Amino acid sequence: MFKKIVFSFFIITALSGMNLFAQSQSSAERRAGLAAKSKYFSIYVDSRADIYSILQKLNYQQFSMNPNFMASKNNDVKTILADTLDSIFLEVSDILDSHIYTFSGELKIVFTKDDIGEIYKFYFNKDFHERSFYIYEKNTVYISYSDMTLGMLAHEVAHAVISYYFGVPPPMKIQEVLAGYVEYHLRRKMGDLQ
Ligand SMILES: [Zn+2]
Helix, strand or coil: CHHHHHHHHHHHHHHHHHCHHHCCCCHHHHCEEEEEECCCEEEEEECCCCHHHHHHHCCHHHHCCCCCCCHHHCCCHHHHHHHHHHHHHHHHHHHHCCCCCCCCEEEEEECCHHHHHHHHHHHHCCCCCCCEEEEHHHCEEEEECCCCCHHHHHHHHHHHHHHHHCCCCCCHHHHHHHHHHHHHHHHHHCCCCC
16 A cells, blocks of 8 residues: 555656646746647747738748648638748758658747747756757747748757657757758758858
8 A cells, every 4th residue: 555655656756757848938938829720830929929020031922832831722821820830841851851740849939039048048047049949848949039030940840850750859969960951951942042
């Protein structure tokens, strides 16, 4: 009887430990509400951000030829955002030749680079001065609305694809080389390089 109780306590403790990332959020993260759900991503956007501006930053018109793009049937900006995200995910998967049909991640578009720093500090207790990052344990990409570009988002989506394709995320140096390769190829394809 006693042993059984101790064992249950151990299991509960282990499970709650695994859920550490799911327990709470920083205030910057809470300001980003669910805006759209695509096939591959739940997309959260800070209430001060303008979705049409996000679409412009992502050169969404370049993706409208993509077969999965439904925007021609529905002009709602949130639907176009969902279709754009799925198109970016598929482009990144093509560049890496790594296709994960069951992928389901989150994208959180917060307002500024300071919000990115606040969220990183909340989870890792370290200063961070970049404009975007990816957390494998949450399968979540965080990006600053004020700074975001298509190349930056493709880079972070590449981290998500790489981590999930290999089951265990490869060493950071390998990931950065591959994510940089994806960013370069997508920018070149979109005519975003000199
Ligand atoms: Zn990176």
